[in-house]
Amino acid sequence: xxxxxxxxxxxxxxxxxxxxxxxxxxxxxxxxxxxxxxxxxxxxxxxxxxxxxxxxxxxxxxxxxxxxxxxxxxxxxxxxxxxxxxxxxxxxxxxxxxxxxxxxxxxxxxxxxxxxxxxxxxxxxxxxxxxxxxxxxxxxxxxxxxxxxxxxxxxxxxxxxxxxxxxxxxxxxxxxxxxxxxxxxxxxxxxxxxxxxxxxxxxxxxxxxxxxxxxxxxxxxxxxxxxxxxxxxxxxxxxxxxxxxxxxxxxxxxxxxxxxxxxxxxxxxxxxxxxxxxxxxxxxxxxxxxxxxxxxxxxxxxxxxxxxxxxxxxxxxxxxxxxxxxxxxxxxxxxxxxxxxxxxxxxxxxxxxxxxxxxxxxxxxxxxxxxx
Amino acid sequence: xxxxxxxxxxxxxxxxxxxxxxxxxxxxxxxxxxxxxxxxxxxxxxxxxxxxxxxxxxxxxxxxxxxxxxxxxxxxxxxxxxxxxxxxxxxxxxxxxxxxxxxxxxxxxxxxxxxxxxxxxxxxxxxxxxxxxxxxxxxxxxxxxxxxxxxxxxxxxxxxxxxxxxxxxxxxxxxxxxxxxxxxxxxxxxxxxxxxxxxxxxxxxxxxxxxxxxxxxxxxxxxxxxxxxxxxxxxxxxxxxxxxxxxxxxxxxxxxxxxxxxxxxxxxxxxxxxxxxxxxxxxxxxxxxxxxxxxxxxxxxxxxxxxxxxxxxxxxxxxxxxxxxxxxxxxxxxxxxxxxxxxxxxxxxxxxxxxxxxxxxxxxxxxxxxxx
Numbered sequence: 181x182x183x184x185x186x187x188x189x190x191x192x193x194x195x196x197x198x199x200x201x202x203x204x205x206x207x208x209x210x211x212x213x214x215x216x217x218x219x220x221x222x223x224x225x226x227x228x229x230x231x232x233x234x235x236x237x238x239x240x241x242x243x244x245x246x247x248x249x250x251x252x253x254x255x256x257x258x259x260x261x262x263x264x265x266x267x268x269x270x271x272x273x274x275x276x277x278x279x280x281x282x283x284x285x286x287x288x289x290x291x292x293x294x295x296x297x298x299x300x301x302x303x304x305x306x307x308x309x310x311x312x313x314x315x316x317x318x319x320x321x322x323x324x325x326x327x328x329x330x331x332x333x334x335x336x337x338x339x340x341x342x343x344x345x346x347x348x349x350x351x352x353x354x355x356x357x358x359x360x361x362x363x364x365x366x367x368x369x370x371x372x373x374x375x376x377x378x379x380x381x382x383x384x385x386x387x388x389x390x391x392x393x394x395x396x397x398x399x400x401x402x403x404x405x406x407x408x409x410x411x412x413x414x415x416x417x418x419x420x421x422x423x424x425x426x427x428x429x430x431x432x433x434x435x436x437x438x439x440x441x442x443x444x445x446x447x448x449x450x451x452x453x454x455x456x457x458x459x460x461x462x463x464x465x466x467x468x469x470x471x472x473x474x475x476x477x478x479x480x481x482x483x484x485x486x487x488x489x490x491x492x493x494x495x496x497x498x499x500x501x502x503x504x505x506x507x508x509x510x511x512x513x514x515x516x517x518x519x520x521x522x523x524x525x526x527x528x529x530x531x532x533x534x535x536x537x538x539x540x541x542x543x544x545x546x547x548x549x550x551x552x
Numbered sequence: 553x554x555x556x557x558x559x560x561x562x563x564x565x566x567x568x569x570x571x572x573x574x575x576x577x578x579x580x581x582x583x584x585x586x587x588x589x590x591x592x593x594x595x596x597x598x599x600x601x602x603x604x605x606x607x608x609x610x611x612x613x614x615x616x617x618x619x620x621x622x623x624x625x626x627x628x629x630x631x632x633x634x635x636x637x638x639x640x641x642x643x644x645x646x647x648x649x650x651x652x653x654x655x656x657x658x659x660x661x662x663x664x665x666x667x668x669x670x671x672x673x674x675x676x677x678x679x680x681x682x683x684x685x686x687x688x689x690x691x692x693x694x695x696x697x698x699x700x701x702x703x704x705x706x707x708x709x710x711x712x713x714x715x716x717x718x719x720x721x722x723x724x725x726x727x728x729x730x731x732x733x734x735x736x737x738x739x740x741x742x743x744x745x746x747x748x749x750x751x752x753x754x755x756x757x758x759x760x761x762x763x764x765x766x767x768x769x770x771x772x773x774x775x776x777x778x779x780x781x782x783x784x785x786x787x788x789x790x791x792x793x794x795x796x797x798x799x800x801x802x803x804x805x806x807x808x809x810x811x812x813x814x815x816x817x818x819x820x821x822x823x824x825x826x827x828x829x830x831x832x833x834x835x836x837x838x839x840x841x842x843x844x845x846x847x848x849x850x851x852x853x854x855x856x857x858x859x860x861x862x863x864x865x866x867x868x869x870x871x872x873x874x875x876x877x878x879x880x881x882x883x884x885x886x887x888x889x890x891x892x893x894x895x896x897x898x899x900x901x902x903x904x905x906x907x908x909x910x911x912x913x914x915x916x917x918x919x920x921x922x923x924x
Binding site for chain 2: 276346348349350351352353354356359362363365366367369370371
């Protein structure tokens with residue numbers, strides 16, 4: 181069991197039983213995107229059965245000069261739900277990156293805890309017999325490769341290795357994180373928009389300084405809170421109570437309670453782009469619009485911004501608390517839209533320059549959710 | 553001077569004075585594509601002035617286990633004419649490939665003698681102080697990376713290293729030559745459609761077995777024949793006389809003497825695609841259509857095929873003998889369309905499977921020009 185209250189330096193483990201809650205919590209942190217963790221959970225289940233459970237370590241357990249490699253899936257969520265990975269492709273991306281940097285990895289880490297990329301590093305760690313660090317680079321999900329704290333603080337994204345299901349491999353080398361994203365996206369589109377990636381090779385020091393810590397544990401806690409609340413018929417209340425107890429997501433609220441009345445969604449330039457509109461269920465004429473690029477970017481009620489990136493905008497089923505991804509949205513669906521604060525490192529000016537509202541072409545300035 | 557009649561094993565040199573004729577001959581062998589060698593000639597001139605003349609060696613001078621790396625430019629000719637390379641990008645592609653295969657190159661070689669890729673290897677050899685092998689992989693130009701004898705006979709195209717003017721680098725690794733082309737093309741489009749590439753790392757034995765030999769010398773001979781014929785006012789006759797004296801291009805003829813009456817040309821999917829139509833200048837109602845994908849693919853007179861890939865279809869100015877690239881074609885231009893046989897290795901069934909008419913989506917079977 182991944183012990184949510186593990187004592188410092190005490191090793192914690194993920195078990196098969198944890199995966200469902202972890203996937204649920206990761207779907208919430210995916211803020212509509214990140215890829216549905218369902219397929220990732222199947223892959224993680226398979227990998228743990230075959231190779232055993234990977235050890236989860238805390239950031240503080242890393243030596244400063246340790247080599248830490250991220251493992252992730254990259255592509256359009258609309259494709260990810262139709263196409264799994266073999267596992268060999270995950271191994272190959274990590275091993276090829278290790279060859280290119282000339283160092284064996286001491287640990288792997290998630291780069292994005294939201295969505296399927298909570299699960300891919302578990303698969304990789306299990307298959308490769310490596311520990312997995314309990315952290316990521318955003319504490320949520322984001323659509324582009326440079327939208328991560330490691331990039332904000334100057335860790336080069338490359339060499340970046342992307343691998344498809346035939347083990348065809350593309351390696352990108354550039355000092356410019358946004359160009360790395362452009363080049364990798366172009367290759368990923370050519371490779372069928374669902375590839376494995378290992379990039380941002382890091383030292384233990386990098387991970388300690390720039391990682392968003394404890395996010396595997398937090399995702400599991402979120403999933404458990406939803407599951408436990410569901411037993412009492414109050415999943416959203418249970419979820420909010422848990423979020424309020426956390427360091428990052430403690431400013432949280434139900435932004436809207438409504439049904440989806442309009443939905444525009446297209447897969448273009450390698451992303452799921454669009455918006456949805458919701459009508460209030462309280463009999464008022466209030467309407468919410470949520471814009472997304474893979475992930476939900478901004479929520480506005482009657483034109484007034486109520487939450488905006490990098491704060492989290494998460495749509496959940498109003499009865500079950502089940503997170504609703506952009507792909508799963510349906511006309512007429514009754515949902516609650518929950519907003520939460522992002523981790524403090526995500527809200528700094530240097531971070532907002534990379535993944536604040538302007539980075540997505542939005543007009544609004546970032547205002548923390550607790551001030552909106 | 554690159555001695556056209558160099559005795560076996562006698563070292564030959566390219567001089568600055570040779571470059572103009574070599575470029576002219578390479579433009580002819582470019583069969584409408586390959587990129588205008590004019591910019592390449594400027595780059596080669598610059599490199600030779602700064603670094604000295606590269607040694608030209610014959611295929612037979614290579615040890616069987618020598619490491620031979622090709623150097624080339626890849627992109628749409630319409631872009632190549634507007635964008636030069638710095639030289640550093642060429643060096644970087646070769647050096648990075650050498651690192652990846654873990655061997656230092658003993659020599660470089662052209663992979664495509666037609667067009668600008670006759671010049672890029674000269675630039676690379678001069679800058680890197682390496683000999684250049686007098687051969688290529690087609691004896692002409694072709695639009696796609698797998699359309700080369702080395703691929704036909706199983707030399708892997710990858711690792712392939714492409715580098716742009718900012719030294720941003722994409723490396724492709726796959727055992728499938730056509731997939732390598734797809735992945736490299738996608739990256740090249742993202743990188744501005746004009747990149748340096750080093751790929752098909754080879755042994756001396758590979759080059760001996762599968763190279764189209766002597767093509768640097770042949771390109772120079774073609775350019776000289778045009779230049780010399782121009783002095784007598786008979787460049788096309790001089791050109792044909794020289795071609796008849798060669799081993800590969802000896803089946804040659806003027807397929808059409810006409811003016812361009814229709815021209816459709818677009819840059820799409822990373823290629824210059826289209827066709828031109830010509831009306832006869834002899835007063836008859838005969839019309840020729842030439843289809844091209846970067847290079848001229850098939851020439852038909854009143855619907856009847858008169859030459860088809862991999863045989864060469866070259867359009868030249870009817871007065872000056874100047875080869876006319878697809879980009880340089882103009883409405884009303886008066887030209888002669890010359891057809892020649894391709895090198896025998898290019899006409900074998902296994903070669904036709906890769907770059908015969910069907911590989912370009914054409915309906916006709918390959919029939920040698922001497923039988924049409």
